[in-house]
Amino acid sequence: MSGLPVTLTVNGRERALDVPATQTLLETLRERLALTGAKRGCNQGVCGACTVMLDGKPVRGCLSLTANCDGAEITTVEGLAEGGALSGIQQAMADSNAVQCGFCTPGMLVSAFAFLREAEAPSVAEIQNALSGNLCRCSGYRKIIDAVRLAADRAARAAS
Amino acid sequence: MTASGSEVAFHRPSTVGEAVALLGGDDGAMCLAGGATLVAMMNAALVAPSGLVSLSAIESLRDAERLSDGSVRIGAMRRHRETAADALLEDGQCVLREAARQIANMPVRNMGTIGGSIAFFDPAADYPPALVAADAVVEISGPDGERAMPAAKFFVGWYETALAPGEIVTAVRLPPAPADSIGLFYKLARVSGDFATASVALVVAMDGQTVTYLAVAVGACGPTPVRLPEIEAELTGKALDDTGIDRLAVVLAEALDPIDDVRASADYRRLVAPRMVRRAITDAAARLGGAS
Numbered sequence: 343m344s345g346l347p348v349t350l351t352v353n354g355r356e357r358a359l360d361v362p363a364t365q366t367l368l369e370t371l372r373e374r375l376a377l378t379g380a381k382r383g384c385n386q387g388v389c390g391a392c393t394v395m396l397d398g399k400p401v402r403g404c405l406s407l408t409a410n411c412d413g414a415e416i417t418t419v420e421g422l423a424e425g426g427a428l429s430g431i432q433q434a435m436a437d438s439n440a441v442q443c444g445f446c447t448p449g450m451l452v453s454a455f456a457f458l459r460e461a462e463a464p465s466v467a468e469i470q471n472a473l474s475g476n477l478c479r480c481s482g483y484r485k486i487i488d489a490v491r492l493a494a495d496r497a498a499r500a501a502s
Numbered sequence: 503m504t505a506s507g508s509e510v511a512f513h514r515p516s517t518v519g520e521a522v523a524l525l526g527g528d529d530g531a532m533c534l535a536g537g538a539t540l541v542a543m544m545n546a547a548l549v550a551p552s553g554l555v556s557l558s559a560i561e562s563l564r565d566a567e568r569l570s571d572g573s574v575r576i577g578a579m580r581r582h583r584e585t586a587a588d589a590l591l592e593d594g595q596c597v598l599r600e601a602a603r604q605i606a607n608m609p610v611r612n613m614g615t616i617g618g619s620i621a622f623f624d625p626a627a628d629y630p631p632a633l634v635a636a637d638a639v640v641e642i643s644g645p646d647g648e649r650a651m652p653a654a655k656f657f658v659g660w661y662e663t664a665l666a667p668g669e670i671v672t673a674v675r676l677p678p679a680p681a682d683s684i685g686l687f688y689k690l691a692r693v694s695g696d697f698a699t700a701s702v703a704l705v706v707a708m709d710g711q712t713v714t715y716l717a718v719a720v721g722a723c724g725p726t727p728v729r730l731p732e733i734e735a736e737l738t739g740k741a742l743d744d745t746g747i748d749r750l751a752v753v754l755a756e757a758l759d760p761i762d763d764v765r766a767s768a769d770y771r772r773l774v775a776p777r778m779v780r781r782a783i784t785d786a787a788a789r790l791g792g793a794s
Contacts, residue, residue, distance in 0.1 A: 346512050363512035363554055364544060385545045387538055393609050399583075400609040405541040409512045410534060410556050453608065474694040475607025 348412045352377070353421030361408045368392045368403030371418060379419035379448040383477075390476035393449035394418045400456045419448035422455055431455050434493035435486070442480035450476045454490050464494055511553035518562065518643050518672055521555050526645045526668045528553045533670050535579060535618030538610050563617070563672060566590055572678030575641075578617020578671045582606075585616060594636065594705035594715070595676045597685025601632035601703065604687065607695040617671040620656070623663050626697035626765070630657050631721030632687055634729050635703035638676045644669030659725040680715040683707035684789060688782045690774060692765055698722040699765045702778045708790045711741040718750065718779060723771045724759035742787055750783065751776035 345360035352375060359374055368385075371377040371394065383389035385404045392403035395417040422429045428436070431454045441447050450473060457464070457472035464472070469490045470483075478486065511528070515521045525531050530552030534540055543549045557563055563579035568590045576585060576598075585602035605611055605619075605628050619629050620640065633640075633653035640656040642649050645668045653674070656664050665671070679685065688702045701721035707714045716738050719729040733753045737746050760771035 363510040366541065366545070386542045387610060390607075390609065396612075399612040401613050402538070402609050404545060405537045405613060407512075407534065407537060407541060407554070407556075409554075410514070410537065410558055412514075457608070471694065472608055475609050 346409045346412075348408055350408070350411060350413075351415045353417060363407070363409050365408050366404050367394065367396075367406040367408050367411055367416070370408040371403060371416070377418050377420050380452075381445055381448060383445070388477070389446070390449040390453065391446055393452045393476065395452060395456060398456070400453050417452070419451050422451060429455060430497055431458055431490065431493040434489040434496065438485050438489035438492055440482065440485040440489040442478070442482040446476055446478045446480075450478070450486055454486075454493070458490065458493055458497065461494065463498060464490070466491070510551065512556070513553065514556045514559045516559050516561070518560060518670070521557060521560065521670060522643055522645060522668065524553070524555045525670070529667075531555055533557060533621070535621070536581065536613040536615040537618075538606075538614040539618060539622045539624075557617070557670070569675075573675050575673050575675045576616055577673050578621075579615050580617075582611035582614045582616070582619075583608075586611060591676070592679065593681065594679030594683035594685040594707070594717075597636050597687055597703050597705050598629070598632045598638075598676060600685060600687035601628040601689075601701075604628055604689045610695075616674060620653075620674070621663060621665060621671045623657055623661055624697065625657075625660055625725055625727075626699075626701075626722040628687070628689060628698060628701060628721070631701055631703040631719040631727040631729075632685075633674060633676075634727040635705050635717045635719040636676045636679070636685070637717065638674050640671060641673040641675060642669050643672045648672075650675070654727070654729065657726045662725075679705055680707045682790075683715055684786055686782050686786055688778050690778060697765065700760075700771050700775045700778060702775070702782045703727075704779075704782045704786055706783065706786045706790070708742065708787060713738050713740060713742050713746075718754065718783070720754055720758060720775050720779065722760075722765075723775050724761075728754060728757050728759075730754060730757055742783070747780055747783055751779040754779055 349358045380403050381391035383391035387402040387405040394403045513524045532551035534554045534556040563577040566576045574590045582602045582605045591599045638653040686704045690699045703719045705717040716734045719727040755776040760768040
């Protein structure tokens with residue numbers, strides 16, 4: 343297929359591909375690179391299921407055009423674990439049973455992961471604010487917030 | 503003119519001049535800033551540009567700077583995240599920072615830009631009333647060169663700005679605010695991250711009980727932000743009391759032209775907006791130590 347040459351570093355691995363101008367990063371990740379963690383929910387930037395990190399900051403995969411990401415570093419939910427070990431927030435989500443249907447979970451994890459890198463002992467209000475761009479249609483927010491607090495507590499204990 | 507994905511041209515120029523030339527060379531081309539609005543509209547099949555001119559590689563559009571006269575110039579490609587933390591903004595100019603902090607949610611603030619937001623001009627967006635209250639100027643480049651105009655003139659009507667075809671927003675410029683003024687932005691939304699049901703942008707300075715400067719703009723309650731210099735002038739130079747606060751709220755409410763939409767009825771907006779004005783100016787007076 344003809345298209346625009348783009349080079350991305352996805353979860354630490356360099357990927358060169360040709361894409362149509364209108365292909366979204368979410369489409370590229372899911373359909374070209376078989377990274378199906380990020381989900382297509384609303385495709386309008388509202389639900390947050392497609393959230394991935396672009397150069398370290400959470401963005402909407404569905405509102406990012408791949409052609410506009412040339413040279414960028416992308417981290418998806420598949421890239422959060424290190425050396426086969428779950429990241430702190432992933433482990434805390436599992437331990438807190440913070441998953442119902444699971445559709446929102448990859449986006450929640452990416453937003454929470456980015457938030458926890460900067461937050462110290464976050465309050466519930468701060469967690470709610472940080473995750474306000476990720477909708478859980480099962481409405482299972484309480485356990486998700488519990489999981490973020492648990493991850494923050496564990497990180498603080500590990501650091502002390 | 504529609505075009506399928508593979509036929510759409512994609513350009514990523516490195517200067518404003520090139521961007522303007524590319525837009526001028528294709529009537530169906532559209533300008534891509536942060537993507538938060540344009541790509542959402544493309545996904546919904548509301549627009550089908552024949553070409554995309556991305557502004558993301560134009561370094562000069564990403565800067566913010568304080569000019570020698572105290573103005574702050576914010577490049578069109580500054581992300582909401584950056585404006586929400588912009589330490590260059592001082593005194594009443596902070597009204598823009600307060601607005602940026604309340605836009606949508608973290609991932610959208612990481613993407614969206616001030617130029618993209620105001621060029622699209624959703625009347626329920628947060629920047630327009632803040633820019634109008636701050637007396638900001640919008641800088642524009644186009645096929646006929648550069649021009650600048652007050653934000654109050656730039657916002658023309660529902661989703662309509664003074665931009666001519668082929669023109670792009672390059673920056674907004676906030677003049678220095680009066681010394682010791684403060685800027686507040688109050689937003690009412692159904693849920694965190696939604697567009698405003700109503701918003702109030704306020705810049706005010708006081709000397710004791712006396713109002714020495716006042717600018718109020720109400721957002722999301724009509725086709726453009728509502729600001730009334732006459733009532734501001736009437737209250738300036740006087741002690742702020744309940745009568746004055748009531749009059750400000752009532753006169754502004756009468757000037758609103760809200761509609762019924764998914765967020766609220768027009769009647770609700772007419773009731774809630776004056777209460778927000780009252781609360782904003784009362785809180786501001788308390789912060790400035792001149793509470794009535």
